[in-house]
Amino acid sequence: MQHTALADQTLELHDPHSFVTKYIWSQDHKVIAIQYGLTAVFVGLVALVLSGLMRLQLGFPDTFDFITPSSYLQFVTMHGMIMVIYLLTALLLGGFGNYLIPLMVGARDMVFPYMNMLSYWMYLLSVIILMASFFVPGGPTGAGWTLYPPQAILQGTPGYDWGIILMLVSLAVFIVAFTMGGLNYVTTVLQARTRGMTLMRMPLTIWGIFTATVLGLLAFPALLVSAIMMLLDKIVGTSFFMPALVSLGENLDYTGGSPVLFQHLFWFFGHPEVYIVALPAFGMVSDVLACHARKNIFGYRMMVWAIVAIGGLSFVVWAHHMYVSGMHPAFGFFFATTTLIIAVPTAIKVYNWVLTLWRGNIHLRVPMLFAIGFIFTFIHGGLTGLFLGNVTIDLPLSDTYFVVAHFHMVMGVSPIMVLFAAIYHWYPLMTGRMLNDALGKAHFWLTFLGTYAIYLPMHYLGFLGVPRRYFAMGSTDFIPESALSLNASITVSALIVGASQLIFLFNVFWSLRHGEKAGHNPWGATSLEWQTPDVPPHHGNWGPELPTVYRWAYDFSVPGASHDFIPQNEPPDAAHPTSDEHDERGGAI
Amino acid sequence: MKLVIALVVLVVGSLLFHVLSPWWFTPLASNWHTVDTTVDITLYITGAVFVAVNLFMAWAVYRYRHRPDQRAHYEPENKRLETWLTVITAVGVAAMLAPGLVVWADFTQVPEEATPVEVVGEQWQWSYRFPGADGVLGEVASRYVGPDNPFGMSPADPAGADDILVSSNELHLPLDRPVKLLLRSKDVLHDFAVPQFRVKMDLVPGSVSFVWFTPTRTGRFDVLCMELCGIAHYAMRGQVVVDTQDDFDTWLGSQSTWADISSQPAGDPDAGRLAYATCSACHGPEGEGNPAMNAPALAGLETWYLERQLRYYQQGVRGAHEQDNLGAQMAAMAATVAAGSAMRNLTAYIASLPAADSDATVEGDPHRGAAHFNTCGACHGRLGQGNHALQAPRLAGQQDWYLKRQLENFRRGIRGTHGDDNFGHQMVLMARSLQNEQSIDDLLAYVNTL
Amino acid sequence: MSLFSTLREKPWEPQPQPAVPGPAVAADPMSTARTALRFIMAIVSVLFFLFIITFLSRSQYPDFQALAGQPWQPFTDTSRLWFNTALLGGSSLAMHWAVMSARREQLNHAVLGVSLGVFFAIAFLLAQLDLWQRLSALGYYVNSNPANSYFYLLTAVHGLHLLGGMVVLANILFRVWYDDSLASLSGPLSLCAQYWHFLLAVWLVLFALLASSPGTINALAALCGF
Known part of the structure; x- marks a missing residue:
């Protein structure tokens, strides 16, 4: 714990020299962030391919020989788990959290750089364990990403043996990795802010990441508890979650356990998890929009309060995932009420984003396109949440494609729109070069319109009553033939969206060498990360002296100022029209 | 500019899609019209918000787009505006929540006069139990479950004797009478859902959950399992038939009670030997099957499967499809077997014949077939030995050309599509996951190795 | 409440500027470590809280047989548990003494205190292992009853946390030794001691729960609404 941030006077001593210490066993938060990012994007691509395979089966049933009912369920499970945990959580917190926290609060690094490095390597280990489950006998688990017992560990579910064990172990390792990283994030925010950076002067990105990390630190233990207890049920034969049952004609030795108990634990983690993904996205999109x-x-204080309120409320809504789980129906009243209450702070955030655009001076650059795209998809996904959160409406809609469409809209597409906005926005800082604009726009339009073409129709399959996690619909008395063509069109859109991500990947790698040079602060941003002496920032971030903060992060278009932005570290008297410091830095656009 | 147009087009397009969409709730068949009303209220409120906020955003993006010499307005916050928006949102949320809670209160209170009916879920089929004349469901427990007691009826509880056991995926319910379904699972989580009834509930092993409704129109409705329950989750289908009271009473009267079933004597193989003489002409003296006569092996099959198939042939559930010529031959033969003890004796004799391997006729790659057999093995057993609990017959030792023909029949809907074929529809769905002849040959090559 | 007044600040309004001139300085290692420790204790508390909640919920199923209450049940006689508790308490006391000595710069006493603390902690773990073996020998296997499962599970998780604490302690001692900066021992050591006291408190809660009679457990469960 003593390897605290670099002491200010001895910068050179800590500089890594060899390639290995600089890029592999690095303790620099920026390198760790990029390691996290690349690993997360890699597993994300695996999950993207899996979703393509699922869509092929759903859009064109009875066509693909290599997709069996077992492998379909395995694709569903791995796609969901990878996307939620190993991509979104890791990329938003491990990637952007790592990169932005020290830079935005004016620290030289995370407070525990060694633990930060360990965090990444534990994360990589968890990814390797997860990927290994594709190669063990029986393949990965096909229990659905919720891993509900008893089926997750019983015959009759694909991967009930090795697959589920590896999945649970991988999750436990991930939780350890997240906890090590998360301790760093919260401690850095609380203890390593530079002089003048009061809590209320922090950019909303930091508020979002900080609150999400606190949620993660307190919610992941629930997943750990359930993973440990299910592992014991599977391996040692305890009966925490396993009732007396007859599996495929065979009486097993389990007695008296409660499957619903697992669901409570899982969703006590699982619902905050939604906000672990959403809150950093809320924060980053606020900064991109501004x-x-x-x-x-607009309404900075209200935005902070909303983040804190959503974070708090997210711990008392979990059972809205369980209205039809067979728990006592009286719980429905409480959880429907808390769930709909959480809509109020969320709606306020949406209003404030839109009101930030109102009377603004809007530059429709690529990050902004993605940010506005996010507002649209998030409004859609948030409003459909009001259907499912309302216990009565959940009766016909739960476990149908409406649920699938809702959560993909609200915690799939929306955070990913923010991730793209963030990558287009901060790429110049990370690499010193701009991403190509034309490719970026093509990527935006295909992704934005394509995902809407996927998920809008999917809601209507849900209204119709089409169940989720079905390998094939076969024939029923209520699903018309036309639903099949709707499914085919959804698949085509999904494949187009999937393929269009290649444009993005190409752009990222091509611009690394051929992108336009970004220079200092190309967007004219106010927050600290753009005020480093070097672009990209060097190890230690700030050169010889830490910056001092004099103002909040949103001094844009201040009446009377010479430029339409004033960086946070600009002293009050330097902001007068006579100052020309910023022309030297080539800031304004 | 393009973005403004896109936003407006998406809003208008979503509205049009909603209005023109042929995909909407299925026509209601229960008393839960209040659920639909709640959905409508939420739909109108959220729809209005969707249109208003997005159009405002599109307008703002258009009106305040960057132009030279333009500067944004500086306004950190606007308390009045934010307070108003908060209040309006809270009112809208309350307007959606209140009706939801009222309807949920109805849902949690089952009417006194509701008839209890038990729904039993297991991988991957449904069965049902009525309380019988005494109106009380007998005690059940997981430890009593066995081949002869699939419901796990307690032998000690006299209340169970008159319980009516429906070992079929099809449940009949009377029209306009409230019914309380008691949901019980034997193995994993399931969910009893009929889209037309609007309500659904999970079945949780180890406890009994419930759902109640009043069917309001006659007809046949699909029951779908809506909680992931393993490989054949998508094939776990059942049916609810809503009858008039008279039709319902007739149907219920034709079902057997636990007392009937448990007192049925076992078949006598020796008594069945004579009757088998007719069968042996085609199926062979040892039940080994005969490719030349298109007769599959019978040895190794168990009584419950043989009886069910004979009954299906007799009732036209199997062998009645116009393209099933060979099945028609068998249907004619099956008609000569009398139901009751004669059939039980015959099947008992056949079941006593020793299982044997048959000669391979198809060529395929058993290694690739093993991957396909993963799915089959979930029900039919890892060694293809069959599983009574899942109603899955033995596959090992069966003539491969016969299995191939049956798989094709299932795929083409020649077998398994009759409304009364309780288990065939699963095989239809399963057989369709094999996309071509090569896969079937590979699979059978593997089955031949078992 | 300072948190509320902080949250009500209006950051866009002019605020008092940083008073001290000169360069900004990096964070203080001790206060960062203290913050991190508080979070760790919060996380571990949540972890055990959730285990205990599931314990109480699970205890309401008919197959649950508490480990105490009837004369033949192992924890009706709690003397063994008290013995183990004394070992852990001794460890905690020794750590406390070590911190006090380090603060008074009596390094010999501090080293002795830490050594005693580690000795008692290891003794506690061995005693717990011995308890496991006795219970197994009596036929209380991990999978024969949920109460047994919880006993093994909770003691194992608690023991692992104690082991983790010892690894960190070893790391601190090694670095202090290596840098020859024995004088700076008291800060990190006091954090370790806090963690030790915390684990003692956790153990006392677990002890009370595991040695409760069915009546107490049922009352607790009823209190939680199960």
Whole structure:
């Protein structure tokens, strides 16, 4: 714990020299962030391919020989788990959290750099364990990403043997990795802010990441508890979650356990997990919107309060995932009420984003396109949440494609729109080069319109009553033939969206060498990360002296100022029209 | 500019899609019209918000797009505006929540007069139990479950004797009478869902959950399992038939009670030997089957499967499809077997014949077939030995050309599509996961190795 | 409440500027470590809280047989548990003494205190292992009853946390030794001691729960709404 941030006077001593210490066993938060990012994107691509395979089966049933009912369920499970945990959580917190926290609060590094490095390597280990389950006998688990017992560990479910064990072990390792990283994030935010950076001067990105990390630290233990207890049920034969049952004609030795108990634990983690993904996205999109609209974020205080309120409330809504789980129906009243209450702070955030655009000076650059795309998809996904959160409406809609469409809209597409906005926005800082604009726009349009073409129709399959996690619909008395063509069109859209991500990947690698040079602060941003002496920032971030903060992060278009932005570290008297410091830095656009 | 147009087009397009969509709730068949009303209220409120916020955003993006010499307005916050928006949102949320809670209160209170009916779920089929004349469901427990007691009826509880056991995926219910379904699972989580009734509930092993409704129109409705329950989750289908009271009473009267079933004597193989003489002409003296006569092996099959198939042939559930010529031959033969003890004796004799391997006629790659057999083995057993609990017959030792023909019959809907074929529809779905002849040959090559 | 007044600040309004001139300085290692420790204790508390909640919920199923209450049940006689508790308490006391000595710069006493603390902690773990073996020998296997499962599970998780604490302690001692900066021992050591006291408190809660009679457990469960 003593390897605290670099002491200010001895910068050179800590500089890594060899390739290995600089890029592999690195303790620099920026390198760790990029390691996290690349690993997460890699597993994300695996999950993307899996979703393509699922869509092929659903859109064109009875066509593909290599997709069996077992492998279909395995694709569903691995796609879900990878996307939620190993891509979104890891990329938003491990990637962007790592990169942005020290830079935005004015620290030289995370407070425990060694633990930060360990965090990444544990994460990589968890990914390797997870990927290994594709190669063990029986393949990965096909129990659905919720891993509900008893079926997750019984015959009759694919991967009930090795697959589920590896999945649970991988999750436990991931939780350890997340806890090590998360301790760093919260401690850095609380203890390593530079002088003048009061809590309320922090950019909303930091508020989002900080609150999400606190949620993660307190919610992941629930997943750990359930993973440990299910592992014991599977391996040692305890009966925590396993009732007396007859599996495929065979009486097993389990007695008296409660499968619903697992669901409570799982969703006590699982619902905050939604906000672990959403809150950093909320924060980052706020900063992107403010910067490209050249306007302060509307209602900053309300935004902070909303983040904190959502974070708190997210711990008392979990059982809205369980209205039809067979728990006592009286719980429905409580959880429907808390769930709909959480809609109020969330709606306020949406209003404030839109009101930030109102009377702004909107530059429709690629990050801004993605940010506005996010507002649209998030409104859609948030509103459908009001259907499912309302216990009565959940009766016909739960476990149908409406649920699938809802959660993909709200915690799939929306955070990914923010991730893209964030990558287009901060790529110049990370690499010193701009991403190609034309490719970026093509990527935006295909992704934005394509995902809407996937998920809007999917809601209507749900209204119709089409169940999720079905390998094939076969024939029923209520699903018309036309639903099949709808499914085919969804598949085509999904494949187009999937393929269009290649444009993005190409752009990222091509621009690394051929992109336009970004220079200092190309967007004219106010927050600290753009005010480093070098772009990309060097090890230690700030050169000889830490910055001092004099103002909040949203001094855009301040009346009377010479530029339409004033960086946080600009002293009050330097902001007067006579100052020309910023022309030297080539800041304004 | 393009973005503004896109936003407006998406909003208008979503509305049009909603209005023109042929995909909407199925026509209601229960008393839960209040659920539909709640959905409508939420739909109108959220729809209005969707249109208003997005159009405002599109307008803002258009009106405040960057132009030279333009500067954004500086306004950190606007308390009045934010307070108003909060209040309006809270009112809208309350307007959606209140009706939801009222309807949920109805859902949690089952009417006194509701008839209890037990629904039993297991991988991957449904069965049902009525309380019988005494109106009380007898005690059940997991430890009593066995081949002869699939419901796990307690032998000690006299209340169980008159319980009516429906070992079929098809449940009949009377029209306009509230019914309380008691949901019980023998193995994993399932979910009893009929889209037309709107309500659904999970079946949780180890406890009994419930759902109640009043059917309001006659007809046949699909029951779908809506909680992931393993490989054949998608094939776990059943049916609810809503009858008039008279039709319902007739149907219920034709079902057997636990007392009937448990007192049925076992078949006598010796008594069945004579009757088998007719069968042996085609199926062979040892039940080994005969490719030349298109007769599959019978040795190794168990009584419950043989009886069910004979009954299906007799009732036209199997062998009645116009393209099933060979099945028609068998249907004619099956008609000569009298139901009851004669059939039990015959099947008992056949079941006593020793299982033997048959000669391979198809060529395929058993290694690739093993991957396909993963799915089959879930029900038919890892060694293809069959599983009574899942109603899955033995496959090992069966003539491969016969299995191939049956798989094709299932795929083409020649077998398994009759409304009364309780287990055939699963095989239809399963057989369709094999996309071509090569896969079937590979699979059978593997089955031949078992 | 300072948190509420912080959250009500209006950051866009002019605020008092940093008073001290000169360069900003990096964070203080001790206060960061203290913050991190508080979070760790919060996380571990949540972990055990959830285990205990599931314990109480599970205890309401008919197959649950508490380990105490009837004369033949192993924890009706709690003397063994008290013995183990004394070992852990001794460890905690020794750590406390070590911190006090380090603060008074009596390094010999501090080293002795830490050694005693580690000795008692290891003794506690061995005693717990011995308890496991006795229970197994009596036929209380991990999978024969959920109460047994919880006993093994909770003691194992608690023991692992104690082991983790010892690894960190070893790391601290090694570095202090290596840097020859024995004088700076008291800060990190006091954090370790806090963690030790915390684990003692956790153990006391577990002890109370595991040695409760069915009546107490049922009352607790009823209190939690199960």
